[in-house]
Amino acid sequence: MAAHRHHPQAGLRPPRHAVDPRARRWWTVQALLTLSGPLLLTAVALLVLALLFFPGALPWLGPLLLVVLVLPALGYLLVMPRLRYRVHAWELGESSVYTASGWYRQRRRIAPLSRVQTVDTTRGPLQQAFGLATVTVTTASTAGAVRIAGLSDADARLLAERVADAARLIPGDAS
Template sequence: MPPVLRPPRHRMDPRARTWWAVQAWTTLSGPALLAAAALLVLSALFFPGALPWLAPLALVVLVLPALLYALVMPAWRYRVHAWELGGFAVYAASGWFWQKRRIVPLSRVQTVDTHRGPLQQRFGLATVVVTTASTAGDVKIAGISEADARILAERIGEAAQLMPGDAT
């Protein structure tokens, strides 16, 4: 039986789901629905003849993807996103359709940042970014509670300082 990489132990904060949903509505789904509505209204007012083909087209290209993204993505993302601080490494899983699991040894960590965007503050969430000497080695843990973020950042920082070397 070959060894299997198990998922990281800790989920994101449950409030992250709402945060992702709000993000989805404000960045993609909202504008797409508005665009579809505007198209259909304008077409109904000025080119009623175009409606029979424009309505299904807008439905398939704009409305359905927008709804699917806003309704499905947050739950799916919540099932995937996870993090764990091991004795020697940070381990994080992210993404939803394209999923990514990344392991970075603490000895390779160069900086640890904590961000809190305006929306995140509203939900009491934070993002921890761990950078390494390689752009393909940076870890972003987005959507954990502020308290968790503080502890995580502190512990990674401490552990990284104990490790010798220039982390390249």
């Protein structure tokens, strides 16, 4: 959990703790399953079809597929997990919980512990495979839910406990 090398954003320093390094692999697999994989498959299918039935179309179809499907797919696959890993971070402060997330559009969210309603820990099948977990801290407002994805199991358990404890200790109205 090294300190983050990141410029201050919106006058806020970045949260102290990075997420688990294995999150990079998790995001890569996610990218493959959701966006990059389907794009690459489409490109391959179109190429095979063109080879079989319209060989004449290859000179223009090849570059077109490369620019429209293959390059974006590879770019997303390679760039997104790295950027995400640089951005995603979390910190449990004295009175608030603070997270940073996103890769292109970046988001920093701060919710006071006095407003915490529930702390949920979820593990999807993919996350389980990588030993990761997501902790969601909810407040009464749907625009105020703090979600930290890509924590190691141990960190997640510890964080959930500490948030729950802190929320109990700090008096406040969770409405």
